[in-house]
Amino acid sequence: xxxxxxxxxxxxxxxxxxxxxxxxxxxxxxxxxxxxxxxxxxxxxxxxxxxxxxxxxxxxxxxxxxxxxxxxxxxxxxxxxxxxxxxxxxxxxxxxxxxxxxxxxxxxxxxxxxxxxxxxxxxxxxxxxxxxxxxxxxxxxxxxxxxxxxxxxxxxxxxxxxxxxxxxxxxxxxxxxxxxxxxxxxxxxxxxxxxxxxxxxxxxxxxxxxxxxxxxxxxxxxxxxxxxxxxxxxxxxxxxxxxxxxxxxxxxxxxxxxxxxxxxxxxxxxxxxxxxxxxxxxxxxxxxxxxxxxxxxx
Numbered sequence: 558x559x560x561x562x563x564x565x566x567x568x569x570x571x572x573x574x575x576x577x578x579x580x581x582x583x584x585x586x587x588x589x590x591x592x593x594x595x596x597x598x599x600x601x602x603x604x605x606x607x608x609x610x611x612x613x614x615x616x617x618x619x620x621x622x623x624x625x626x627x628x629x630x631x632x633x634x635x636x637x638x639x640x641x642x643x644x645x646x647x648x649x650x651x652x653x654x655x656x657x658x659x660x661x662x663x664x665x666x667x668x669x670x671x672x673x674x675x676x677x678x679x680x681x682x683x684x685x686x687x688x689x690x691x692x693x694x695x696x697x698x699x700x701x702x703x704x705x706x707x708x709x710x711x712x713x714x715x716x717x718x719x720x721x722x723x724x725x726x727x728x729x730x731x732x733x734x735x736x737x738x739x740x741x742x743x744x745x746x747x748x749x750x751x752x753x754x755x756x757x758x759x760x761x762x763x764x765x766x767x768x769x770x771x772x773x774x775x776x777x778x779x780x781x782x783x784x785x786x787x788x789x790x791x792x793x794x795x796x797x798x799x800x801x802x803x804x805x806x807x808x809x810x811x812x813x814x815x816x817x818x819x820x821x822x823x824x825x826x827x828x829x830x831x832x833x834x835x836x837x838x839x840x841x842x843x844x845x846x847x848x849x850x851x852x853x854x855x
Contacts, residue, residue: 572650601726602743605778619709645683680714715771776810
């Protein structure tokens with residue numbers, strides 16, 4: 558008997574349709590301001606190169622696949638959907654749609670910043686819910702389930718971390734802060750990007766590799782952008798300040814990639830040691846419980 562759809566399945570579908578429509582069509586239909594001129598007006602030291610934003614294509618594609626998969630009879634009652642995602646994806650879509658209206662319609666940077674933080678919080682709650690679910694001994698997540706039901710939100714969360722940082726740096730410019738404060742804010746942002754991957758990679762027993770890799774992608778984009786910085790950046794900051802942020806971005810990118818590699822190797826070694834230790838313990842218990850040899854010779 559096929560599993561029936563419930564309100565969470567319909568909320569996921571409604572959220573994706575709403576978010577996609579607002580993102581791709583609302584600006585032209587409602588004649589909202591284009592985001593590109595606004596971004597150019599408030600160029601920060603940590604704005605990545607334009608190609609970095611192509612990650613949105615992966616985000617929307619993967620979440621479209623998720624939305625379709627969770628409507629399929631085989632996955633409607635999947636634990637990662639029902640008890641993991643719950644209603645958090647719908648909240649994420651509503652917050653992101655609100656951000657589009659606020660940022661492009663009203664151009665209220667304080668409200669748009671709060672909306673961006675709201676997107677980030679809802680995604681963090683979603684991933685935390687999925688993570689805690691996997692700690693239960695009865696829950697086992699296959700590779701297919703990871704790509705369908707976890708990856709779309711991990712890559713989204715990673716990029717929203719970067720987008721929130723850019724938004725906060727833009728706010729510093731909007732309030733009329735000088736070059737010194739803007740420079741300090743850029744350095745603090747890069748420092749924050751160090752702690753997020755560390756926290757993700759140290760999670761046991763399920764490290765998160767997607768978010769660190771997304772932040773490495775953002776850091777590489779920052780490095781590439783500063784190889785040929787915009788005129789506003791050149792006019793505001795010294796060559797040394799631009800160079801320092803650029804080098805820190807490169808170091809961050811390389812450091813994250815090395816951290817991911819070390820984490821993967823470490824976890825594989827630990828799993829192999831646990832497996833070998835478990836096998837030896839089983840052999841020892843079997844040996845201890847075995848009947849004495851004299852029994853068989855009698």
